[in-house]
Amino acid sequence: MHVRLEARPEPSRLMRWLSPLFAVAATLVVGFVLFAGLGKNPLEAFEVFFIKPVESLYGVSELLLKASPLMLCAIGLAAGYRANVWNIGAEGQLTLGALCGGGVALALQDSGGAWVLPLMLVAGAAGGMAWAAIPAWLKTRFNANEILVSLMLVYVATLLLSLLVHGPWRDPEGFNFPQSKTFADVALLPNLLPETRLNIGFLLALAVVAVAWLFMRRSLVGFQMRVAGLAPDAANYAGVSARRTVWLGMLIGGATAGVAGVNEAAGPIGQLLPVMSPGYGFAAIIVAFVGRLHPFGILLSSLLMSLLYLGGEAAQINLALPSAVTGLFQGTLLFFLLAADVLINFRLRVARSAPPAIHAGRATACKGA
Amino acid sequence: MDPPARDELTPPRLELEGITKIYPAVVANDAINLSVMRGEIHAVLGENGAGKSTLMKIIYGVIRADAGTIRWNGDTVSITSPARARALGIGMVFQHFSLFETLTVRENVALALEPGAANAALDERIRDVSERYGLPLDPRRHVHSMSVGERQRVEIVRCLLQQPQLLIMDEPTSVLTPQAVEKLFATLRRLSSEGCSILYISHKLDEIRALCQRATVLRAGKVSGECDPRQETSSGLARMMIGGELPHPRHRQSTTRGDGTLLVRALSLPADDPFGTDLIDIDLSLRGGEIMGIAGISGNGQKELLAALSGERPVAEAKAVVLNGLAVGRQGAGVRRALGLAFVPEERLGRGAVAEMSLSDNALLTAHRQQLTGRGFIRPDATRAFAQATIARFHVKASGPEATARSLSGGNLQKYIVGREILQGPRVIIAAQPTWGVDVGAAALIRQALVDLRDEGVAVLVVSEELDELFEICDRLAVIARGRLSPPRPMRETNAEEIGLLMGGSFIGAQGVARADASSAGLTDAR
Numbered sequence: 063m064h065v066r067l068e069a070r071p072e073p074s075r076l077m078r079w080l081s082p083l084f085a086v087a088a089t090l091v092v093g094f095v096l097f098a099g100l101g102k103n104p105l106e107a108f109e110v111f112f113i114k115p116v117e118s119l120y121g122v123s124e125l126l127l128k129a130s131p132l133m134l135c136a137i138g139l140a141a142g143y144r145a146n147v148w149n150i151g152a153e154g155q156l157t158l159g160a161l162c163g164g165g166v167a168l169a170l171q172d173s174g175g176a177w178v179l180p181l182m183l184v185a186g187a188a189g190g191m192a193w194a195a196i197p198a199w200l201k202t203r204f205n206a207n208e209i210l211v212s213l214m215l216v217y218v219a220t221l222l223l224s225l226l227v228h229g230p231w232r233d234p235e236g237f238n239f240p241q242s243k244t245f246a247d248v249a250l251l252p253n254l255l256p257e258t259r260l261n262i263g264f265l266l267a268l269a270v271v272a273v274a275w276l277f278m279r280r281s282l283v284g285f286q287m288r289v290a291g292l293a294p295d296a297a298n299y300a301g302v303s304a305r306r307t308v309w310l311g312m313l314i315g316g317a318t319a320g321v322a323g324v325n326e327a328a329g330p331i332g333q334l335l336p337v338m339s340p341g342y343g344f345a346a347i348i349v350a351f352v353g354r355l356h357p358f359g360i361l362l363s364s365l366l367m368s369l370l371y372l373g374g375e376a377a378q379i380n381l382a383l384p385s386a387v388t389g390l391f392q393g394t395l396l397f398f399l400l401a402a403d404v405l406i407n408f409r410l411r412v413a414r415s416a417p418p419a420i421h422a423g424r425a426t427a428c429k430g431a
Numbered sequence: 432m433d434p435p436a437r438d439e440l441t442p443p444r445l446e447l448e449g450i451t452k453i454y455p456a457v458v459a460n461d462a463i464n465l466s467v468m469r470g471e472i473h474a475v476l477g478e479n480g481a482g483k484s485t486l487m488k489i490i491y492g493v494i495r496a497d498a499g500t501i502r503w504n505g506d507t508v509s510i511t512s513p514a515r516a517r518a519l520g521i522g523m524v525f526q527h528f529s530l531f532e533t534l535t536v537r538e539n540v541a542l543a544l545e546p547g548a549a550n551a552a553l554d555e556r557i558r559d560v561s562e563r564y565g566l567p568l569d570p571r572r573h574v575h576s577m578s579v580g581e582r583q584r585v586e587i588v589r590c591l592l593q594q595p596q597l598l599i600m601d602e603p604t605s606v607l608t609p610q611a612v613e614k615l616f617a618t619l620r621r622l623s624s625e626g627c628s629i630l631y632i633s634h635k636l637d638e639i640r641a642l643c644q645r646a647t648v649l650r651a652g653k654v655s656g657e658c659d660p661r662q663e664t665s666s667g668l669a670r671m672m673i674g675g676e677l678p679h680p681r682h683r684q685s686t687t688r689g690d691g692t693l694l695v696r697a698l699s700l701p702a703d704d705p706f707g708t709d710l711i712d713i714d715l716s717l718r719g720g721e722i723m724g725i726a727g728i729s730g731n732g733q734k735e736l737l738a739a740l741s742g743e744r745p746v747a748e749a750k751a752v753v754l755n756g757l758a759v760g761r762q763g764a765g766v767r768r769a770l771g772l773a774f775v776p777e778e779r780l781g782r783g784a785v786a787e788m789s790l791s792d793n794a795l796l797t798a799h800r801q802q803l804t805g806r807g808f809i810r811p812d813a814t815r816a817f818a819q820a821t822i823a824r825f826h827v828k829a830s831g832p833e834a835t836a837r838s839l840s841g842g843n844l845q846k847y848i849v850g851r852e853i854l855q856g857p858r859v860i861i862a863a864q865p866t867w868g869v870d871v872g873a874a875a876l877i878r879q880a881l882v883d884l885r886d887e888g889v890a891v892l893v894v895s896e897e898l899d900e901l902f903e904i905c906d907r908l909a910v911i912a913r914g915r916l917s918p919p920r921p922m923r924e925t926n927a928e929e930i931g932l933l934m935g936g937s938f939i940g941a942q943g944v945a946r947a948d949a950s951s952a953g954l955t956d957a958r
Contacts, residue, residue, distance in 0.1 A: 281808050
């Protein structure tokens with residue numbers, strides 16, 4: 063008996079949209095077993111993980127706050143992924159965005175006006191793009207693998223920021239902690255809800271998602287990038303430059319990640335720290351795929367991923383579970399999503415291996431398609 | 432040559448009864464009956480998609496029938512795998528060869544033999560068999576240096592070494608020059624006279640009438656007739672095959688002279704993959720109002736030439752390709768299209784069309800310059816209307832503009848791609864294998880469309896392996912061989928024999944032959 067995968071003639075569109083839900087359900091089942099195995103009451107654990115964080119207005123505001131950088135990074139990555147441009151380094155581009163935006167804030171500490179914030183956002187986007195331009199250039203010039211280059215640059219970016227924050231940008235009055243001065247008020251994103259940390263960065267993220275939808279679904283260049291992802295030969299045949307596709311794919315991802323970095327620096331953090339993100343840039347890869355690389359899907363999946371972050375924190379505090387549980391949930395979710403995707407495009411067939419000998423009347427061995 | 436006597440006592444070599452194979456979307460074989468006698472050359476005739484290949488794969492054990500019985504020399508058998516088929520004495524030469532290019536002839540043959548059979552005497556056996564059947568081969572040569580005709584010989588010799596009682600040949604002549612076809616037929620007749628049965632799959636009616644003693648005709652998965660092809664006319668066979676008359680395009684001299692031109696001057700281009708063909712010093716001049724054909728056996732530089740002409744692979748020298756008076760050698764496909772070039776590529780899914788996308792989106796792929804976008808944004812209504820117009824005008828069988836390209840049959844998708852390119856109103860159009868794998872009716876429609884374009888003054892270049900097709904529609908015909916292009920011949924002054932010699936490379940001078948010795952590709956086909 064052997065099991066094999068057989069391509070489905072026409073993958074179901076409905077299932078393509080339902081598969082993230084199946085993946086979430088399967089992840090919950092694994093979570094159930096996991097919590098039970100750890101000696102916790104699974105139902106109580108689920109409540110702490112998924113319900114408690116959003117019971118209060120403050121909880122919801124935190125959910126939206128954490129969803130913003132995930133949404134921003136994921137939407138930019140998705141534009142590239144649709145074109146087969148595999149930018150894995152959003153975390154580094156986010157760091158560079160925070161570094162450049164924060165650099166502007168620090169430089170204009172005493173002389174700023176209302177134009178500081180827009181300038182920071184532009185500088186952040188430019189920083190993220192510059193960081194993404196390195197793998198793009200190496201890819202188009204030397205055919206270097208953008209997955210490896212963009213990933214390795216994450217660590218370079220983190221070290222660069224760390225160097226600055228430990229050195230020239232360290233707050234002289236900061237008791238020798240590796241952190242910059244806190245930003246002036248004009249360099250902070252205005253608050254949306256009193257008594258919470260939610261700021262207009264969330265609206266900015268929503269606007270970026272809307273623009274991305276317009277670009278991906280309605281513009282010729284967005285269409286051509288999708289073609290490049292689905293069928294590179296067809297793109298070349300139609301006269302779409304492969305270099306332009308790589309450049310655009312990387313730069314869009316770099317720009318949105320850079321803006322996400324400014325959002326963090328000028329939002330909940332308010333200064334530069336050696337580490338600006340708890341892995342938003344990497345989690346955004348999962349967000350992008352759970353959201354089917356579609357802007358609306360990414361909107362929802364970034365909320366889900368944000369909930370996992372909050373739930374993980376709550377689980378640490380209330381259930382004394384290790385913080386690794388968040389990463390575990392993220393990984394399980396991605397695993398089940400990819401598995402569901404395989405089953406959308408293929409079906410499993412279990413076949414008993416046929417006897418090799420000549421056998422009368424065996425011509426119907428394969429019946430039942 | 433007489434067919435072996437059909438006597439009642441000897442059972443048929445192969446007898447199929449009620450063979451049925453159902454795929455999720457289509458019944459590929461529907462209760463097929465077929466019997467092949469000892470030493471008989473039996474044609475299986477049918478359009479693309481009629482179920483010929485499925486049936487052969489069932490006989491060769493590649494796939495298994497859902498119902499039906501196979502009898503081999505009178506015994507009911509179950510052919511569970513190609514190895515089982517070979518053990519019974521069934522050999523198959525596939526249309527697309529299954530050879531490893533980096534290995535030698537001997538190594539390729541050894542791979543197919545039982546373990547232990549690949550001993551020191553193998554070279555000798557290869558030479559023996561290949562000479563006995565007029566298929567000269569050097570066992571030590573690497574496959575990548577061989578022409579398509581020579582590769583086919585390797586496949587045939589590999590089968591013959593296993594002393595088959597039945598040889599299945601899947602469209603064997605589609606890659607051969609007319610001269611090489613004659614030699615192949617001599618080999619097959621010799622095999623037949625020695626008692627080896629041959630199942631010969633083809634849609635070329637003249638060949639079947641010349642070679643085969645019996646024919647089973649398939650249409651839409653069913654047997655639509657059985658006959659002695661030597662007693663039938665080509666149109667009689669065609670009627671059985673397509674259930675109607677074979678349409679012929681009108682072909683008159685064109686009087687309109689369009690202003691589109693395509694000039695190629697001294698184009699040389701090294702191949703970009705190790706088994707590709709270098710283009711050497713290609714000259715070509717195409718003007719509006721004519722159809723120029725480029726004949727040649729595949730793998731002689733067609734792929735490289737088409738990529739250089741379409742702009743998919745720009746060349747270093749701008750003046751090497753001049754389109755409508757502008758030197759565009761260094762420009763990509765987009766710029767050339769904007770200048771009025773249209774191109775129908777050989778591969779449909781993945782190049783001419785994106786499988787996962789709708790026909791609307793596939794219209795947008797190359798036709799977006801036809802006011803299908805505004806200020807960089809797609810105009811969905813205009814796009815859908817363009818797709819709808821293409822579907823209607825070229826009788827594409829599809830559920831509508833939202834159908835995915837993948838859901839169309841090969842012939843329908845080809846009609847759609849050809850239509851999409853034509854409706855852009857090109858001044859120059861290049862079509863590669865425009866009717867390859869397309870059923871007879873659709874092929875006629877596509878050829879007629881190309882002739883109509885010419886009559887409107889468009890410059891048309893057709894690259895094809897089908898000589899019949901080129902003779903039917905072209906005004907001038909050139910031949911590509913080993914990366915060189917022969918001077919074009921006016922159609923009225925040439926014939927299949929001359930073109931066949933050119934396909935073997937007869938036009939290449941002493942200097943070219945010296946070069947070609949290194950690769951020694953193709954020459955022997957035309958001897």
